């Protein structure tokens with residue numbers, strides 16, 4: 001889940017070197033070669049963390065699993081996270097509100113892309129509205145003080161550096177879905193990964209020039225009781 005370690009490497013600069021941070025992911029190829037010496041990367045699934053990690057961590061950070069988790073996975077990860085946190089420890093989950101697909105339907109190319117993305121999302125029963133589901137899951141797992149904060153961020157080149165950055169990262173996230181979409185048959189819209197990539201690039205250019213192109217991010221945080 002640490003992916004390329006962007007969050008954990010940044011977090012390491014905000015804590016004393018005596019604080020150790022552990023990043024886990026299924027795939028070691030994502031781990032960065034360079035990282036602070038108090039950051040440790042482990043090949044490990046969130047669903048079955050080591051038994052000896054029970055009641056160990058002060059903070060658990062989970063970010064952008066919305067495109068990776070199937071419906072039952074959210075509860076499994078929340079249950080395991082509850083187990084490994086110390087009493088009084090916090091979990092924070094940052095996710096994209098995937099109803100973004102509607103927000104980005106800002107032109108003919110975007111609408112074609114929206115059709116494909118919504119089709120695979122629906123077929124797999126994936127979460128679209130994290131704020132609508134995760135708070136209850138966290139409460140069921142025993143967390144308290146569940147809090148949700150949402151922020152809307154620009155996804156266009158008209159809104160400064162942040163808008164350009166989101167434009168890049170969100171279009172890259174869509175591009176990464178190409179193989180899965182073609183394996184699923186292309187939903188009558190695209191017939192090759194190349195064609196899908198071209199569609200993402202064309203849609204991105206529609207968002208780029210439209211100040212209304214934005215995405216909503218949801219932060220859900222909660223505490224394990226003492």
Ligand SMILES: C[S@@+](CC[C@H](N)C(=O)[O-])C[C@H]1O[C@@H](n2cnc3c(N)ncnc32)[C@H](O)[C@@H]1O
Pocket residue numbers: 001002003004005006007024025026027030044045046047062063064065067068
């Ligand atoms: C979209 S990336 C997000 C990476 C990182 N959290 C970030 O925000 O930069 C999702 C990551 O979750 C990892 N992942 C998916 N299922 C996992 C699991 N069951 N256990 C651990 N990592 C998992 C994937 O390998 C991928 O690196």
